[in-house]
Amino acid sequence: MLAEALPAGQTASPCDISKTSETLDQFAHDSSTLTAAHRTAVDRIADCLLALRADPRPIRTVDIVGFTDPTGAPDHNQRLGQRRAESVRNRLVSALNGKSAGSAASFTFRVGSLGATRQIAGGNPANRRVEVSVEIAVSDIVVHASDTDTHEIASNLGAPGLEHFCCVKNTGDIVLQALISPNIPGALGARLTWGATGTAITSPAVGTDGRTAKLSSAAAGKFPIQVNWDGAVARRAVVWVIWSTFTVTCTRPPRTVPFPGMVGIRAGIDHTFRVDPQQITTDADRPALDGPPTAAVPGAALRHLASGSLLGGGAAKKWDTSRQVRVRVLNPRLYPVPQLPPIDPLGHLWNGQPTANTIPENYPANAALGNDDSNTCDETNNPYENCGLLTSIDNPTIPMRNATGADGDTFELRIHFREFLRVNLGTTWYRASDSSLWRFHVRFRRAGGVWTDNGSSLAQDNAGF
């Protein structure tokens, strides 16, 4: 016998999710015999059950509850309701097995009676009924297949935590989908609604399917969302739109540095990036974005233009400060490679030399590819233990061999940089900041047998390339 109180608003017809049950009414007075209309309805219910058998979220349990009109004694009505429910069950089993041999065994039928309780409008014939329903739940929220830039990231708390959906700012709408279990078809009507805090959420997002909803990624932030079923909260999650802001915390103007047989010119700059929203690193229940990356960085197989090291070493955590570079080499005296500053044999800074004016490296098209980032020695990338901050420092140094050239010769490198933050979500790396532009123009002139600084400069722009 079923419990007196069914969970309100938590059921659906096996055939139509917009309805709370499939009703077979108009039983004859004091009878449990199925009418022709009942038999037709049961056959249709059997078709609906079988249609979902192969679905990832099939119907497994069916509730069949019998009712009566208010005439008669309660005990009698209880038994009559039970007989009606059993008649429907028996017909349903027969229909299922007739359509697919043995298929009825894959379902559980919970058969019961509520007698003359739960009277509905429509008079006695309407109340002489059986209701067939299934329990329904919002079993999951997932990223809709149309959205390739939003990633569901597990909670740092594991299974007890909330669902977290992360994307980087300005990567298009975040499109989510509620999974209903079982996956009964049909328009949801007003049964399922979406809510969000701090941003607008609109449904449907895809066609007319109210199971889908979308939010904008135009502003960074933490946006709690919820899915409501029949007016009650069925599931909660959090949408995170990630970005960061940067500050230049120090600059070091060009100065000469002596080396054996060489003179170097060095300059430097330091950056700090602040993750936004900060709660993504401080909330007790947050997406697990600490730890090593789950994808190789873009351009991992490429080599650094000077050190020859693989760019794949450029990130050791999911949050990473990085740098892009472009270089113009001005070699008016056409020094051959052996006379130029030494680089790794696998570096390509001197490709095309000797030539008066060449660009051996340009900015990569991929915004998240750091072609001047082959290890993390110059970075701190743990915002969880640094108040949401990441840092990078750089001190490029270019030496010239004193044995190269003659007094009066000049040599110049125009080195431009884009400093930025990137984050690894799932299998992809995304740029998560604007670029901090800076440049180091290294200008040499040979005088008195040694190379000297001929007006090198450091500036926070990319002018004069």
Added chain:
Amino acid sequence: MTFDELDELSERAPEDADAAIAELVSTSNVDELAQFARARADRVALRAIEGLAEVGGSEAATALVELLEETSTPRVIWGTEQEREHERRQSHLVQSLARVRGVPAPRGRSREEIAEFIEECRRA
């Protein structure tokens, strides 16, 4: 295995390179350990340097001296990441050589201090 093959292995499969280093240490193969110590992959190079210290003896000491001398000739120190990588390798070499020769490591890492240390190790 050629140097290029070692370098490829150390960059593509550093765990396999770790295992190869362990094998070289167990067989006291100083020549190949010295090759690994020149690998681009920082992790592998540092492990190989430590391996030379574990092997010990005059042959390993000679290899460490040569490696330390190579660090005195700079390539283009493009940026801080290359500079720190260079400093870390040099520091590992100094510590490993000091251990093998039983002499104290210099306090600083200036070119003069490194040169003096190398001379002391040669005399030891």
